[in-house]
Amino acid sequence: MKTYYDCIPCLLRQTVEAMHMFVKDEGIQEKLIRFVLREIADMDLNETPPYMAGLIHRRIREVLHDTDPYKEIKEHFNQLALNMYENLHKQVEESADPFDTAVRIAIAGNIIDFGVRADIGPREVEETLLECLQRPIAFNASAELNHAILQADRILFLGDNAGEIVFDRLLIEQIPAQKVCYVVKAMPVINDAIMEDAVATGMTELVRVIDNGSDAPGTNFNLCSPQFIEEFHQADLIIAKGQANYETLNEVKNKDIFFLLKVKCPVIARDLGCDTGAVVLKSCCRKTV
């Protein structure tokens, strides 16, 4: 998905929010915001919004001399989600349709996205869980995904955020472990999950986990490692979590991709053809496209 004009105020809002959270020095604040304004003024609008967000957050880490400013936030949400895990696991097991319940919980976890809102707390997570368990899923491709999983040998599960990774575990537990490879970012960006989050939340004990070589949100092939791109090509099913994976992969052809996300912005809602707030499980399969 290209960068729409409506994304530009939002990229600046993200910058200002992150700046308020981490940058205390006023001189550095001013330099940072002027840098981002100039970068966006010169950006190729055919690039995706996550590409630009990656660039912005790279700059934030540079000016802070901090490789991982969201580290504490990520640890906090991993722990919060781990504390919920047992109850959610029980809820999946006891439900009439464990696969559907696990899908809904995995999508609910996608609310833990500090790129979109910097004020997510336990209450938003609880409320989103309740909502996702009850609300109709937009483009509901749950049965289609279940079928695709049965058919597939190599499933690449593109993760999104720390905390959310625990909710993903519940869905991955519904899939034969040897089929699945879970993907994290290679380097920190916002609160996206990296390998240490996969270790901390037990994902590495459950399935094979690799990183995509990149420090940008979503899946920007230009920034990904050759090893990841090879895995992507060899996979016969992609499960992609979150807005940034949708924004960066929605135009990929000749690949069976299922997008699981909580829609948090009107631009993506318009692009998908649903409401802001929608709980989405959309299939972009080569057979059906």
Added chain:
Amino acid sequence: MKTYYDCIPCLLRQTVEAMHMFVKDEGIQEKLIRFVLREIADMDLNETPPYMAGLIHRRIREVLHDTDPYKEIKEHFNQLALNMYENLHKQVEESADPFDTAVRIAIAGNIIDFGVRADIGPREVEETLLECLQRPIAFNASAELNHAILQADRILFLGDNAGEIVFDRLLIEQIPAQKVCYVVKAMPVINDAIMEDAVATGMTELVRVIDNGSDAPGTNFNLCSPQFIEEFHQADLIIAKGQANYETLNEVKNKDIFFLLKVKCPVIARDLGCDTGAVVLKSCCRKTV
């Protein structure tokens, strides 16, 4: 009030909203947004947000080759407000405290602000009226204003938007006409009232009306005419409507100014020390400061 970092995404949102409303050519859209990004990247943040909004809208008018893109919107809201005038006039006359009621109606009119939101309609105006008539006024300086009006010989009433000007009439009718001079913008900017709005809504028949020489929202002395500045200095009471007048005049000393506004943004709410949405009548009097 200086331009806070939080104002920057908002200035860009305003640009994008105005662009969607008026600029159809994609090439011009792109040039406009890149121009605004570069202007903000280089702007002196000690300038006020309305100064920057003035610059942005000047550029929008230039690229459109249209001196007044909001003309139809202004005419529409003048008419909408004129249609409400008789009932509101009756409501003031019949109320237990006509001055207080007129103050509340004048503040309610301030919702008609296309700088803040581009989707204002009759429903928002009706709802805001009801709210302003019932809700407590923040920093309620209504009695103080009433007293200051009695004492004053020369009152300068700084108007804000078209449509809103009709609501201002109801307050001005509570003041001896010979004391009041109503001020509009000299040239169009957003939906700010200009002389033709004062004529269309009967304000020119009620009191003396002048323009401030400027094409920017609020009251930027650097852009105002010497004649207006002289009037400002000679007035012994200033009644200033709307956010932009607050943003541009809140640091003026040695002048009795009463700010009447509906707070529509969190930055101004923080600066004032009230909630977003508050109905404000704040006195900044030299005697009390």
